[in-house]
Amino acid sequence: MTSTISATSIKPPKSLLRPIGRAIADYQMIKGGDRVLVAVSGGKDSLTLLHILLHLKRNAPIGFEVGAVTIDPQVEGYDPSHLIDYMKTLGVKFFYQSQPIMQRAVEHMGKASYCSFCSRMKRGIMYATARREGYNVLVLGQHLDDLAESFLLSAFHGGQLRTMKANYTNDAGDLRIVRPLIYVRERQTTSFARENGLPLVKDSCPACFKMPTQRQHMKDLLLEEEKSNRNLFKNLLTTMRPLLNQDYYVRASDVDMK
Numbered sequence: 001m002t003s004t005i006s007a008t009s010i011k012p013p014k015s016l017l018r019p020i021g022r023a024i025a026d027y028q029m030i031k032g033g034d035r036v037l038v039a040v041s042g043g044k045d046s047l048t049l050l051h052i053l054l055h056l057k058r059n060a061p062i063g064f065e066v067g068a069v070t071i072d073p074q075v076e077g078y079d080p081s082h083l084i085d086y087m088k089t090l091g092v093k094f095f096y097q098s099q100p101i102m103q104r105a106v107e108h109m110g111k112a113s114y115c116s117f118c119s120r121m122k123r124g125i126m127y128a129t130a131r132r133e134g135y136n137v138l139v140l141g142q143h144l145d146d147l148a149e150s151f152l153l154s155a156f157h158g159g160q161l162r163t164m165k166a167n168y169t170n171d172a173g174d175l176r177i178v179r180p181l182i183y184v185r186e187r188q189t190t191s192f193a194r195e196n197g198l199p200l201v202k203d204s205c206p207a208c209f210k211m212p213t214q215r216q217h218m219k220d221l222l223l224e225e226e227k228s229n230r231n232l233f234k235n236l237l238t239t240m241r242p243l244l245n246q247d248y249y250v251r252a253s254d255v256d257m258k
Contacts, residue, residue, distance in 0.1 A: 011055070020180045022183060044189045045142070102118075148236045
């Protein structure tokens with residue numbers, strides 16, 4: 001699979017640069033001298049984010065390095081290997097990790113869902129890659145839609161007020177994990193990927209795409225509500241702000257329900 005537009009000639013629009021730059025500044029995601037490793041699944045979000053960060057690297061007043069890592073879980077229907085050549089055209093140092101995660105899930109995951117097991121395994125591989133190669137920041141591609149879906153899932157099914165963090169340090173204290181797309185809507189990354197012919201990987205998580213999920217239900221719920229409430233995601237972002245960079249969350253048992 002190849003891009004229809006020269007990878008090095010892609011110029012991100014201000015409609016993406018502004019919210020990403022603001023998120024980086026608001027939550028101090030990238031600092032001078034950082035070595036950032038972008039987790040690239042091959043989907044529209046992570047590839048869009050990689051291009052934005054490469055643009056910022058060339059134009060920002062601070063100096064930082066950008067690398068990329070892709071985890072191939074060896075799942076039928078998912079082949080991100082064409083990204084190896086694409087990263088060469090971008091001049092990005094690329095770490096391609098192929099691991100039999102599906103096989104390990106079948107053998108060891110017990111009662112955990114495949115998605116949660118796979119997520120833990122991928123995160124461990126990315127952490128190990130970052131440490132081995134000397135990167136101190138791991139960049140993830142979740143956007144505002146993802147945060148809103150996680151917020152509703154946690155409230156509806158877990159009785160907790162939680163969502164994904166914008167910037168936090170891992171338990172070992174040696175890596176920062178950041179999400180620069182927190183102010184960006186999914187439709188923006190979809191448009192950017194389509195307009196620039198990004199080499200997307202089909203079904204970036206085929207094992208999960210085989211059946212409807214609670215997350216998809218929340219996505220549908222939000223999109224339906226947005227039809228009658230144009231400020232829905234703006235309001236949700238305001239609601240979630242206290243949760244984006246703090247370690248606490250509110251549980252139903254902490255609230256006086258009388």
